[in-house]
Amino acid sequence: MNFSFDVIWHNLPYMLAAARWTLLISLGGMAISLALGIFVCASRISKEPIISGLAALYISFFRGVPLLVQLLVFYYMLPYIGLDLPAIAAAVLAVGMCSAAYTAEILRGALQTIPHGQTEAAHALGIPTFSLWKRILVPQAIRIGLPSLVNELILLVKVSSLASVVGIGELTRISQNITGETYRPLEIYVAAAAIYFLINLVVSLLGRLAEHKLKVV
Amino acid sequence: QADMLSDIKERGKIVAATEMHYAPFDILKDGEYQGICHDLFTEVAKELGVEVEFLDLPWQSILPGLEAGKFDFVNAPVTITAERMKRYNFTLPIGNATVALAKKAGDDSIAKPEDIAGKAVGSQKGSAQLEQLKAFSESLTTPADVREYVNIDEALADLAAGRIQAVANSAPLMGYAAVQRAGLFEMVMPPFGDPKFFGWVAPGGEDSASLIAEINKIIIKMHEDGRLQAINEKWLGSNPDLPTTMPVVN
Amino acid sequence: MAQDQTHEPIIKVRGLSKYFDSFEALRDVSLDINRSEVLCLIGPSGSGKSTLLRCLNFLEAYDGGEVRLEGDLIGWKSTTDNPRKPLKSEALRRQRQNIGMVFQQFNLWPHLTALENVAEALINVKRMSKADAQDKARVALAKVNLSDKERSHPANLSGGQQQRVAIARAIAMEPKVMLFDEPTSALDPELVGEVLGVMKEMASDGMTMVVVTHEMGFAAHVADRVAFLEKGRLVTCVPPQDIFSRTPDDPRVDAFLKTYRERNVV
Amino acid sequence: MAQDQTHEPIIKVRGLSKYFDSFEALRDVSLDINRSEVLCLIGPSGSGKSTLLRCLNFLEAYDGGEVRLEGDLIGWKSTTDNPRKPLKSEALRRQRQNIGMVFQQFNLWPHLTALENVAEALINVKRMSKADAQDKARVALAKVNLSDKERSHPANLSGGQQQRVAIARAIAMEPKVMLFDEPTSALDPELVGEVLGVMKEMASDGMTMVVVTHEMGFAAHVADRVAFLEKGRLVTCVPPQDIFSRTPDDPRVDAFLKTYRERNVV
Amino acid sequence: MELDLFIRYGPSLLSGFAVTILCWIVGSLGGLVLGFVLACLYRFGPAPLKWFIFGYVEVIRGTPFMIQLFILYYGGPSVGILLSPVQAGIISFIVYGSPYFAEIFRSGFNAIPEGQIEAARCVGLSETRIVTRIVLPQMLVPITAPLTNFFIILTKETAILSVVTVPELLYETQTMASETFTFVEPFLVLSIFYWLMVIGTSRLGAIVETRVTRHLRRT
Numbered sequence A: 001m002n003f004s005f006d007v008i009w010h011n012l013p014y015m016l017a018a019a020r021w022t023l024l025i026s027l028g029g030m031a032i033s034l035a036l037g038i039f040v041c042a043s044r045i046s047k048e049p050i051i052s053g054l055a056a057l058y059i060s061f062f063r064g065v066p067l068l069v070q071l072l073v074f075y076y077m078l079p080y081i082g083l084d085l086p087a088i089a090a091a092v093l094a095v096g097m098c099s100a101a102y103t104a105e106i107l108r109g110a111l112q113t114i115p116h117g118q119t120e121a122a123h124a125l126g127i128p129t130f131s132l133w134k135r136i137l138v139p140q141a142i143r144i145g146l147p148s149l150v151n152e153l154i155l156l157v158k159v160s161s162l163a164s165v166v167g168i169g170e171l172t173r174i175s176q177n178i179t180g181e182t183y184r185p186l187e188i189y190v191a192a193a194a195i196y197f198l199i200n201l202v203v204s205l206l207g208r209l210a211e212h213k214l215k216v217v
Numbered sequence B: 001q002a003d004m005l006s007d008i009k010e011r012g013k014i015v016a017a018t019e020m021h022y023a024p025f026d027i028l029k030d031g032e033y034q035g036i037c038h039d040l041f042t043e044v045a046k047e048l049g050v051e052v053e054f055l056d057l058p059w060q061s062i063l064p065g066l067e068a069g070k071f072d073f074v075n076a077p078v079t080i081t082a083e084r085m086k087r088y089n090f091t092l093p094i095g096n097a098t099v100a101l102a103k104k105a106g107d108d109s110i111a112k113p114e115d116i117a118g119k120a121v122g123s124q125k126g127s128a129q130l131e132q133l134k135a136f137s138e139s140l141t142t143p144a145d146v147r148e149y150v151n152i153d154e155a156l157a158d159l160a161a162g163r164i165q166a167v168a169n170s171a172p173l174m175g176y177a178a179v180q181r182a183g184l185f186e187m188v189m190p191p192f193g194d195p196k197f198f199g200w201v202a203p204g205g206e207d208s209a210s211l212i213a214e215i216n217k218i219i220i221k222m223h224e225d226g227r228l229q230a231i232n233e234k235w236l237g238s239n240p241d242l243p244t245t246m247p248v249v250n
Numbered sequence C, D: 001m002a003q004d005q006t007h008e009p010i011i012k013v014r015g016l017s018k019y020f021d022s023f024e025a026l027r028d029v030s031l032d033i034n035r036s037e038v039l040c041l042i043g044p045s046g047s048g049k050s051t052l053l054r055c056l057n058f059l060e061a062y063d064g065g066e067v068r069l070e071g072d073l074i075g076w077k078s079t080t081d082n083p084r085k086p087l088k089s090e091a092l093r094r095q096r097q098n099i100g101m102v103f104q105q106f107n108l109w110p111h112l113t114a115l116e117n118v119a120e121a122l123i124n125v126k127r128m129s130k131a132d133a134q135d136k137a138r139v140a141l142a143k144v145n146l147s148d149k150e151r152s153h154p155a156n157l158s159g160g161q162q163q164r165v166a167i168a169r170a171i172a173m174e175p176k177v178m179l180f181d182e183p184t185s186a187l188d189p190e191l192v193g194e195v196l197g198v199m200k201e202m203a204s205d206g207m208t209m210v211v212v213t214h215e216m217g218f219a220a221h222v223a224d225r226v227a228f229l230e231k232g233r234l235v236t237c238v239p240p241q242d243i244f245s246r247t248p249d250d251p252r253v254d255a256f257l258k259t260y261r262e263r264n265v266v
Numbered sequence E: 001m002e003l004d005l006f007i008r009y010g011p012s013l014l015s016g017f018a019v020t021i022l023c024w025i026v027g028s029l030g031g032l033v034l035g036f037v038l039a040c041l042y043r044f045g046p047a048p049l050k051w052f053i054f055g056y057v058e059v060i061r062g063t064p065f066m067i068q069l070f071i072l073y074y075g076g077p078s079v080g081i082l083l084s085p086v087q088a089g090i091i092s093f094i095v096y097g098s099p100y101f102a103e104i105f106r107s108g109f110n111a112i113p114e115g116q117i118e119a120a121r122c123v124g125l126s127e128t129r130i131v132t133r134i135v136l137p138q139m140l141v142p143i144t145a146p147l148t149n150f151f152i153i154l155t156k157e158t159a160i161l162s163v164v165t166v167p168e169l170l171y172e173t174q175t176m177a178s179e180t181f182t183f184v185e186p187f188l189v190l191s192i193f194y195w196l197m198v199i200g201t202s203r204l205g206a207i208v209e210t211r212v213t214r215h216l217r218r219t
């Protein structure tokens, strides 16, 4: 096997350009995933049965249906009801909303380990629910769930490759296209893997940093 | 009743989707869309007097996208088959889709198509070429071991890895692969099976009838003034000899 | 509230009962707590002291009877509904702002420093600016002698230090009624004296206090009245001298105090 | 161990020091604890009592000096290495089996019932059968008067009940040395008396006990000697009568006990 | 919708589903076990091993499964690793899942209050016992949900095995799609089968969660 670094070197600029889409979708998706995830989690454990039922439905839909199908729905079905999203918006939204279901569950699991006494203390002081979540529960749930959350964010980066089905030339797609012309899949895929690795390494290291910062000694 | 042709002319722009992953028809080289279909369709758009915007989509979302109206036209090489003609409107042939084999360079055990008897041969799932390969294989004394791959890339990768001895796909693609990785792949001549052709696709139904007609007119014009041959020469190094009437498919 | 109410009890408990599954933790407890009074709750372990305290601010949804703060029913919309319906969280929150609490297990927030633990509610409930809240929190921490540890997290504090943060957190809010659940259990005698001083000061400022305690010396010294619970029932509620005199009226109280008296004769 | 060792101190602490970052929690503490002795540790909150206790079984890796149990260096391989190297976990585990501990915060295992909390180590360390372990655990729970709650999880127990489970868990293991960190902080006077009885019994069976306590009555009553810590330093270590007599030799001890004495005059 | 399609392709779809389930269960349980071992080694092992595990986690977790599988299956033969599709699929599935599981377990370890471990050490429980009896049962509280999540994610990652011609569900539905030029029906079938797996997994997760959080419920 002759592994050709020339091929990688030659195509790297195009792959890096494509990686910008990957980054954009990932960052947008992460923002939605975290913000919406917290909200869905809070709804899921609400004492109001309708709210928690809706949240359960949300989680079960977005975890149950393959993301590919969700994307196709967002992009190809929504126009039928008059919602014609641009491809990039559909991709960010689908990726973020799907990931939010997972994030919500991670946070819910983490929340269960926060001793109930802490919530009681907040109640006894009259701290409003919003502040309770913002200042007491979410920071601790994020700390406990951080490794799992980083897992989820990294999966999100990788799953952004599905955005190709709505016509976005992100990293995986462009790598495949280059492969189709050069017939050198191994080289191109190794290079693509390296780019994904670097992006995810940054995510992961930030996660570990946050874990360290939030650690209560 | 909407008419696509007049809509497009009014807009001054046609949006065409393809999978930029089928050399030498659709390729993405150095970050740019190129290939036979690119060159041909650019000419078509010029003749129509409209701008063209090309989209790159994976195969599985091209047909849904066409039906959802996300774009007007598929300028990918789609093998013209009877079943597909029921659902979509095809243009005249723009490329040769007859099946041919590629083997590992220097493999002397395969000199002609019949030599694949008893050997492992890969092809792309769902392609018209796969059907041709199967039929051909049945006609041999010992049938070949036909393996189906989701993408042709993987079949070629397995050929390189040595798990299979040959790959069957359209003659232009096999030829291009042999040129690109000269030391690795080699084409087995001649192509075999029924002659098949690639056409372009517009949504099925009446709306696209006038568009198809107009594009067919342009294709014939390009046959006549030699542009079609020139473009094919440029990418294939030979003239595929395409019919100027709709081929009969069964 | 009308002026004449000052002579009314601030908290009225009537026929209070609470079950954990089939276990009866409180049974028909009735009790008045007067304005500016210090009421000590004593009784054997597991007799329901914490539970009673927690019913007062509806951390436990009591099953029968009622608790009223200045006439307001705490927690339930009404006692006549069947089943009872709890108040909306916003209404409950307003009620609870009048009632401070120091927990038996402290329940500090581990991710916040001592100062932040105290300042948190000042910012989010009293709507103080961060700087003001921290100033006030510092004053509260100074009262419990903890100024040097304001930047420590709970995990890095000794037991007594944690307890003092919990006390500071509650007193900084200046509620009308303060519920203390064994506020000096982790404190050394010297500090107990200091905390007692702080409490006396608060009492003279008109705060009402309900204090669960096992320290009979504390109860004897600081209480206006002492209530004795046993097996979820209120046995007696009288001024301390009546209970700490050599032979209280009730034999159960007597037995309860016996070992204590023996031990404290040095 | 040779017989003549019985007159040797069972625990020898020499020049012990412990830092948390730059904060000096213990400074040059030296102390002998005799076999079957009950030693009470008293001192202001934050003076390092819990830290000292935790150094004795190496829950805190002490920085300077040494702790020896029957001559064995606890925790470190040797005190001459620089930096010091801790023992392998298996060796440490064997050392710790001789040393029981009741924590200030109880540290019960919330997923196990009271009975399971007590039986766990009997099964997995003492290698008892499950039935035997449970019998023994029941005996221990009965000693602290908690037979009726054996099937409850810690979250459903009152503070005092939790503390008693913690005590039962430790005493069921019958270690040579028992470390108690404020074992009666959450107990009512009556129970304090009972626990005290249990402790006396254990002492007469030859167990050595180190008890951190804020209850001076407890210390006065049960201790063979009382050690007073302040700001991480051992100020004095004398028999209780010397410290609880009206004016102890040391003015700091005197100040510490002053408020306590005042309060306990009923 | 053409019903006879489902009759014609039913057997191959079912066999695809069976292969998917096989790869999923073997792969994800293998990954779970490997991940747990990694997490334990990371927590208790010597420093060099920790760095190795750190690197392993970052590299495997940071790169797409499709590419890993491609490199293993198609690049492997050139270095003498010749695997069958199902072998390659299951091995790479185990490897791919393990760092995620390891990280989930790591978060579980972090969630247990140190005091409880100290208490266990004080009564002389061995480190192994501490993990199995004290830490593991409790860490299931925060990690059951993330574990369920990841099992669900893995159901869908099985689709990637089609790249190396593992005859799993997607592979079979694509056969159906490409032979019949339908795309709604195959996607529908695909979605229903995945949905079945997802529902099963989340049910199981919910049951486990109810069990492991029993002690938290206050009466």
Ligand SMILES: Nc1ncnc2c1ncn2[C@@H]1O[C@H](COP(=O)(O)OP(=O)(O)OP(=O)(O)O)[C@@H](O)[C@H]1O
Residues within 6 Å of the ligand: A217, C149, C155, C156, C157, C158, C159, C160, C161, C186, C187, C188, D020, D021, D023, D025, D043, D044, D045, D046, D047, D048, D049, D050, D051, D052, D104
């Ligand atoms: N993990 C830690 N990190 C930093 N400082 C600590 C830590 N643990 C204890 N300290 C500090 O060390 C000092 C001694 O703590 P220790 O818990 O030994 O006190 P103590 O005598 O037991 O007090 P108390 O009676 O309040 O329990 C305290 O000032 C405390 O703030």
Ligand SMILES: Nc1ncnc2c1ncn2[C@@H]1O[C@H](COP(=O)(O)OP(=O)(O)OP(=O)(O)O)[C@@H](O)[C@H]1O
Residues within 6 Å of the ligand: C020, C023, C025, C043, C044, C045, C046, C047, C048, C049, C050, C051, C052, C104, D149, D155, D156, D157, D158, D159, D160, D161, D186, D187, D188, E218, E219
């Ligand atoms: N959540 C609960 N579920 C079941 N039983 C409970 C619960 N909380 C408390 N109990 C039981 O109710 C009784 C009263 O508990 P409570 O905490 O009020 O006692 P206490 O008087 O405060 O005792 P202590 O002095 O030990 O703190 C105890 O027997 C306890 O076991």
Ligand SMILES: [Mg+2]
Residues within 6 Å of the ligand: C049, C050, C051, C104, C181, D158, D159, D160
């Ligand atoms: Mg209590």
Ligand SMILES: [Mg+2]
Residues within 6 Å of the ligand: C158, C159, C160, D049, D050, D051, D104, D181
């Ligand atoms: Mg202490």
